[in-house]
Amino acid sequence: MSPLQAVQVNAGALYTAFEFAAVFASAVSGVIEARQRRLDAVGTFVVAFLTAFGGGTLRDVLLDRRPFYWVAHEWMVWAVFVLTLSAPWLLRFSSGNVSARALIVFDAIGLGIFSAAGTQLAIAMGMPPFTAVMMGVITAVCGGLLRDIVCNEMPMILRDGRPYATCAFLGNWALLGLLAVGVAESAAVTLGAILIFTLRVLTLRLGVELPR
Amino acid sequence: MSPLQAVQVNAGALYTAFEFAAVFASAVSGVIEARQRRLDAVGTFVVAFLTAFGGGTLRDVLLDRRPFYWVAHEWMVWAVFVLTLSAPWLLRFSSGNVSARALIVFDAIGLGIFSAAGTQLAIAMGMPPFTAVMMGVITAVCGGLLRDIVCNEMPMILRDGRPYATCAFLGNWALLGLLAVGVAESAAVTLGAILIFTLRVLTLRLGVELPR
Amino acid sequence: MSPLQAVQVNAGALYTAFEFAAVFASAVSGVIEARQRRLDAVGTFVVAFLTAFGGGTLRDVLLDRRPFYWVAHEWMVWAVFVLTLSAPWLLRFSSGNVSARALIVFDAIGLGIFSAAGTQLAIAMGMPPFTAVMMGVITAVCGGLLRDIVCNEMPMILRDGRPYATCAFLGNWALLGLLAVGVAESAAVTLGAILIFTLRVLTLRLGVELPR
Secondary structure: OOHHHHHHHHHHHHHHHHHHHHHHHHHHHHHHHHHHOOOOHHHHHHHHHHHHHHHHHHHHHHHOOOOOHHHHOHHHHHHHHHHHHHHHHHHHHHOOOOOHHHHHHHHHHHHHHHHHHHHHHHHHOOOOHHHHHHHHHHHHHHHHHHHHHHOOOOOHHHHOOOOOHHHHHHHHHHHHHHHHOOOOHHHHHHHHHHHHHHHHHHHHHHOOOOOO | OOHHHHHHHHHHHHHHHHHHHHHHHHHHHHHHHHHHOOOOHHHHHHHHHHHHHHHHHHHHHHHOOOOOHHHHOHHHHHHHHHHHHHHHHHHHHHOOOOOHHHHHHHHHHHHHHHHHHHHHHHHHOOOOHHHHHHHHHHHHHHHHHHHHHHOOOOOHHHHOOOOOHHHHHHHHHHHHHHHHOOOOHHHHHHHHHHHHHHHHHHHHHHOOOOOO | OOHHHHHHHHHHHHHHHHHHHHHHHHHHHHHHHHHHOOOOHHHHHHHHHHHHHHHHHHHHHHHOOOOOHHHHOHHHHHHHHHHHHHHHHHHHHHOOOOOHHHHHHHHHHHHHHHHHHHHHHHHHOOOOHHHHHHHHHHHHHHHHHHHHHHOOOOOHHHHOOOOOHHHHHHHHHHHHHHHHOOOOHHHHHHHHHHHHHHHHHHHHHHOOOOOO
């Protein structure tokens, strides 16, 4: 194996680990949300599934791309399934410990990774820049949007005035800027994801509000 | 025509008759629901259409399969159209007779047939087992889910605690099990549909509840 | 350039101008609706985007057609973006002037053009007549439907009893009739769009109600 191939394999392994972290973080946040809404076991699974895979699936439908992430990695659906079934016990033990802060951090991890990965994927499929940025935003925010729609709630991202899609939007442009100045793809994606995570946590901490 | 071909033709005719029954049962349940919500004629048609064709259409979008069932069988959309237009008269005559029990039975017929047919179709398209089972569940339950979303209601299947998607999920695994032990496809699909119908009606009668 | 080619180029330019008018009219109506719901800037963009591009995107997903209108004409997404950002200032100046009547007219322009264009496109892709008519209706009404769903409201088109989808449905059949008797495509599409616009405005003015 040449050094170049080693780097490519490592980049692939890095992506896989990243995506796994994002799916897991999103599924956990979905399960917590479902418990707060007192859904039954099926509702909990649907909400966890949509939060984890909904944004990427919508992006793949829009890009006409198959197989979906959860078809190619079927064991991850099983993992969400087991997580759902064990949620009543898990959350009973941890209800005092799963603070609102943990939910925010899990969610921000998913936001950063899904945004950057979605943008990179759309670029790799030959999409023009603005569309690629939008595909990254869709990947990151539409899981939560679909969850809110299915749960018959006004989606958080349309009304709470906190930068969320905005962080993804700005970070994705930064990612494209890094690529344009010659930064390696894996570095650009990693830096983009970190930037989006940081923007989200920082704007929440500082109380930044969108214009209305 | 050889005996084998005759069996195949019969299996095809059987599927067609099954699907027609499922579409018709779902459209009727959609019309009844729409009348209960006092929708106008367009709303009634949209709700009947979504209940009858929504789950299969979503499945076909996910599987990237064309033409849709209602494009290939355009006369069935006409049938739903005529059913919608005649609904005010039909339901005026029958309002005392269309009991809640009839609605449950019509709905359970659609659940069983759509589940089994969707699973078989996904298997035939080369999907892995868990995905095939999920596609069967999506075919069966997403018509009602889309109807509830469009009508701005909390979807029944997420919260009422009665086994519905669960019956489809278990029955689809049974169908795959029958295929795995060598049962003929048409027999497996028929038995799967009957099992799902029976599970649904039985768990409702026995008052079985999902964990919450 | 032969006379025939000149006509074809003009028809193409006519369509482009028509579509631009429909997208612009829909985006303006989306921004007005978003302001009335007091959404933040992201919510305003999402609602304007869905109203302008949602119906056509859903039609393209159903027809398995790529690229989407807003991917092929990326500058129009930028235009909606700029419109969204400038909405607070624009609407402050014009709040007295943007009457309910203006909203109705903008919306009816979009209804007519999107319906006729969607039907013509589906026919050009070889869809059967009823499906083509439905695709035209979907193009025209599903933008508003998706907007209402995302905003967690009961969709207007299912319940207000005014002909809206119905105008599109009738006008699309008229368009197919014109094509069937040999009218040129560009003339049939133009007449269809004008008919639908007129039907919408007229039935509103006359207070026509759908049966319930």
